[in-house]
Amino acid sequence: MNPIDLDKVLRETGKELRREVPVIIRRRQDEVYAALAELPMQTRTKQKHRFKKARKFMGATAAAAIIGVMSSAFVSPIMAESLKNIPLVGSIFKLASDLGLRTAEERGLVTEPNASVTHEGVTIRIPQVVYDGSRLSLAVKREGSGLIGGISDYEVVQEGENIKQIYQRGAITDIEMFVDGTSLYDYSGGKRPGLMGNPTSDPNAFLYQLTDYSYQGEGALTMPDQFLLTAKITLEGIEEPFIIDLPVRKSTDHIVVPSGETREWGGLKLTLEQLKLTPITTDLIVNIEQSSQSKEIDPQNLLYEVWDDRGRVLGLVAGMGVYNKDGQYQMEMMFDRFEETPDNIILKPFLPVFQDPTANSGLFAVDSNGEIVKKYLKDLEITIPVESASLEKLYDIHHN
Template sequence: MNPFDLDKELRETGKELRREVPDIIRRHQDEVYASLADLPMQTRTDHQYHSKKIRRFVGATAAAAIIGVMSSAFVSPIMAESLKNIPLVGSIFKLASDLGLQTAEERGLVADPNASVTHEGVTIRIPQVVYDGSRLSLAVKREGNGLIGGISDYEIVQEGENIKHLYQRGAITNIEMFVDGTSLYDYSGGKRPGLMGNPTSDPNAMLYQLTAFSHLGEGALTMPDQFLLTAKITLEGIEEPFIIDLPVHKSTDQIVVPSEETREWGGLKLTLEQLKLTPLTTDLIINIEPSSKSEKIDHKNLSYEVWDDRGRVLGLVAGMGIYNKDGQYHTEMMFDRFEDAPDTITLKPFMPVFQDPSANSGLFAVDSNGEIVKKYLKDLEITIPVDRTSLEKLYDSHQ
């Protein structure tokens, strides 16, 4: 299932972006700021649930049939598919295919705020949060009577050229996040954290993720090491939105490795500018610029994999790319953590192969296993060394 483009939804419904924090949210925030100094870290389990056949993704994310760089945030379909098979809501992080979230659960990095708000007999609860300075993950759970369908369910109805989304009572129709009182919607030009949502096997639970992209430059909305996150969640059939404040603390250390390794091919100059490692996430910043007018390739279709020195490929978490004034394309890619600390890391750019080889768009070609066919660009490949001892210490620091 493709990610759900919340930005597109907002444009279609004509909802205006607000520049001021509503009074109701400000009152909630003022009451919670005092608790920023102390955020408990513990794990939690919950009950077993059954799967639900219809789900949707909610988030400021772009959809793609292949994992590649896009103009807004996106989420790995592999991670999304695995989340749908998770039987225990309280153990979403531990049972996800994302090794970073498993690590967070196992090593006590997950905060258990168990914050909740109730309106008209329906409760929205946030039982788990984890933040490593690169990405913030939180579980959202719905409880109550008189609910129809799942929290992420909707029906698509087409009337002529118009398409409508129909929601049953209790389904999420809108979610807005505030970082220290500033809405992500106020940064609709792209200079903001990425927001995406994934369904789980529990029809009453969603997993949301904010990604703190560090390459956005001046004027961007950033996520500091400590901040107040406000979630404003609107459910169908419930008049008042659910507003929940969460004091957030970064719970891990990080290693930053400057690179500036450069490769040129096909009219492109590719530079791996920086590598950032946490016990949960592997974060790369890549810059692309034209190097010549001949043999140009379309970098919009350029995608990446990250391999360790034993040939293991990391799962993709999220990514965002933006153009700067000089026509350069800055991309930040967040991948899963490594299973164990490698000596070297290899960035492998590739192009997807289309069913029509003469086209630069359309359907992708797939192999006999249903995997997208990739053309690896060996001349753009970059391998950099890693201080294995330091990375092992980082990975083991929270055991």
């Protein structure tokens, strides 16, 4: 399953977003900022200059995953499978099959604020947070009596052309995030971090993830190395929203690998603009220029896989694609980390096969295993050599 465009979901359901910034957030902001100084942060940044060539990469969709109501239906592809058998929110990062989050737990990169707010006998708790400069993951736990159904459950009812979402008491009906007091809903610049939600097997637990797309440029709302994150969570049947302040610091180093390597096929010119590696996330930016001969190929239909040189495919975390002012299509994709340090990282673009090939849109064709049928574009593959010593030091994982 691909990441969900939550803004689109909100538009289709006709939901109106509340835009008033609670006064309580500003009132408490200075007090909470003081806690930032007590959080650990690594600031060493390593730069590598020019890596060459190309070949494999992991399935991404050009989804603009932003803000919205979260439910068990809104699942990023790597988290849906990884959280099936996790009984306790406090152990989500440690037990997830997302190797990046598991690594964060093992290396002590996770902050455990255990911040909570209680209204009408119901408590919302945030027990764990981790931020590596690319993505921020936080767990949300619900406690209390008189709760019906799961924290992310709702029923969709269609009445003629209208679609309604029906929530039981205690279910999340709205989630709004603030970065240093600025709402992701209301940011006037338009470009902002993405927010996704992922359910767990615990009906009272949910995992949120903010992704900071670095290519958005001037005027974008970004997550700096340290900031105040405020979560405003509204539950059905509880009048007052739950407002929780969390001082956040980046807890990892990173390596930036500028590339500029290009490949051409079918009137498309693909450029790998940047590769950024943290102990948690593999972050890539690609740029696509389209000539007049390629008008029948929509750059938004071009998807990607990331592989290591042992044939292992990275799990997709999030992705966003936009057209820039020059008409070029830029896409940033975040994947899991590598299990072991590879000698080469391989970007492998492909086109999904549609059930109706003549329409070149609509539903994807799937194989007997339920996987998307793919047309790999070998001429666009890019292989990136890796300086193993630097990456091994960055990962710094000692196996027993």
